[in-house]
Amino acid sequence: MTTLVPGTKVVIKEKIMINIGVLASGRGTNLQAIIEAIEEGKIEGRISIVISDNPDAYALKRAKQYNIDTRYINFKEFKNREDYDKEIIKTLKEKKIDLVVLAGYMRILSPYFIRTYKNKIINIHPALLPSFPGLHVQKKAIDHGVKISGCTVHFVDEGVDSGPIILQKAVEVKDDDTEELLAERILKEEHQIYPRAIQLFSEGRLIIKGRRIFIK
Ligand code: GRF
Numbered sequence: 001m002t003t004l005v006p007g008t009k010v011v012i013k014e015k016i017m018i019n020i021g022v023l024a025s026g027r028g029t030n031l032q033a034i035i036e037a038i039e040e041g042k043i044e045g046r047i048s049i050v051i052s053d054n055p056d057a058y059a060l061k062r063a064k065q066y067n068i069d070t071r072y073i074n075f076k077e078f079k080n081r082e083d084y085d086k087e088i089i090k091t092l093k094e095k096k097i098d099l100v101v102l103a104g105y106m107r108i109l110s111p112y113f114i115r116t117y118k119n120k121i122i123n124i125h126p127a128l129l130p131s132f133p134g135l136h137v138q139k140k141a142i143d144h145g146v147k148i149s150g151c152t153v154h155f156v157d158e159g160v161d162s163g164p165i166i167l168q169k170a171v172e173v174k175d176d177d178t179e180e181l182l183a184e185r186i187l188k189e190e191h192q193i194y195p196r197a198i199q200l201f202s203e204g205r206l207i208i209k210g211r212r213i214f215i216k
Contacts, residue, residue, distance in 0.1 A: 018045035018202045021097035023088070023105040024052055028059025029187060030103040030124055030194050035066055037195030044202040048095040051088055053107055069095075075107070085113040092117075099201055102156065103194070111158050119208055121156040122201070124194045126186045128152060128168055133161035138186065139179040149173050149182065151190045153197040155208070164211050166200070167193045 024031055031050065037043050050063035055072045063070045071091055078084040084107075092100065102123040114121065127137040129152040132144075141149040150170040157163035169189040173182060200206050205216040 015044050016202075018098040019048045019096050020045050020099050020101055020198065021092045021095060022047055022050045022059070022063075022101045022103050024050060024059035024103045025054045025057055025106040026059060026104045028057065028062045028103060030190055031059045032062055033191035034101065034103070034195050034198060035062070035068075037199065042195060043199045045099070045198070048097060049091060051091060053105075059103065081108070082110040082112045085110045089113060089116055099198065101194075101198065108160070109156065114156060114158050119155055122166065122197060123154055123156050123161070123163075124190050125152045125154065125161050126183060126190065128170065129154060129161055129165060136179075138183040141173060142177055142179060142182060147173055149186065151186050151193060153193055155213075164208060164213050166197045166206060166213050169193050 020034075022031055022034070034043070035047065038046065047063070047068050050059060050068055050070045052060050052070070052072050053075050055074075060070045060072065073084065073087055073091075075084050078087065098120065100117050100121040102121065105123075109121070125133070125137070126149075127133075127141055128148070128150045131146070132140045132149070138149065148170050150168055152161075152168045153166045154161070155163040155166065169192065171182070171186050171189055200215060207214040207216055
């Protein structure tokens with residue numbers, strides 16, 4: 001038992017839990033890594049919703065296994081990208097989302113979405129940006145002959161994979177690499193740096209100065 005001397009100031013460090021919204025279209029291994037980091041107490045936050053444009057995304061199943069709310073939104077029911085994004089934003093607002101995490105989300109966000117959540121949307125990309133933006137980048141890295149590739153967590157801006165870089169991890173490209181082998185080794189590192197970047201965000205430690213991000 002602690003005996004307090006009268007007049008002693010007791011400072012209780014209050015933890016602020018951020019609400020995370022995840023957008024995913026596929027298998028969701030990054031989602032899984034984030035869920036596990038939260039369960040291990042590494043991230044001061046909770047995933048309040050997982051939204052997908054694909055009803056069969058395994059990411060939705062993973063979320064359900066952890067009793068995380070999910071929502072499938074069918075793109076075909078909307079007349080354009082902005083209307084679709086407005087529906088997503090409606091759900092994110094209802095859930096009071098502080099951070100939008102793209103985890104294998106295969107749609108380009110509208111400028112409206114990006115403006116609404118400025119500096120609050122992050123993405124992971126399986127190459128060392130600004131090299132190899134876009135799709136099939138592990139193959140592009142091998143075909144180009146680079147000796148080092150890797151992965152990048154970045155804020156999302158209106159360009160393709162062009163936003164300010166938060167964290168990167170290098171992965172060696174081996175002489176006998178196939179697209180699959182390289183992708184697998186990069187993915188392992190993605191599972192480390194994505195939760196770490198979210199942890200830093202949740203702790204308010206990311207300082208944005210123009211294109212550069214400093215870690216407090
Ligand atoms: C990852 O390679 C990520 O870098 C890219 O999409 C893939 C998603 O994989 N943006 P998963 O669905 O998280 O397993």
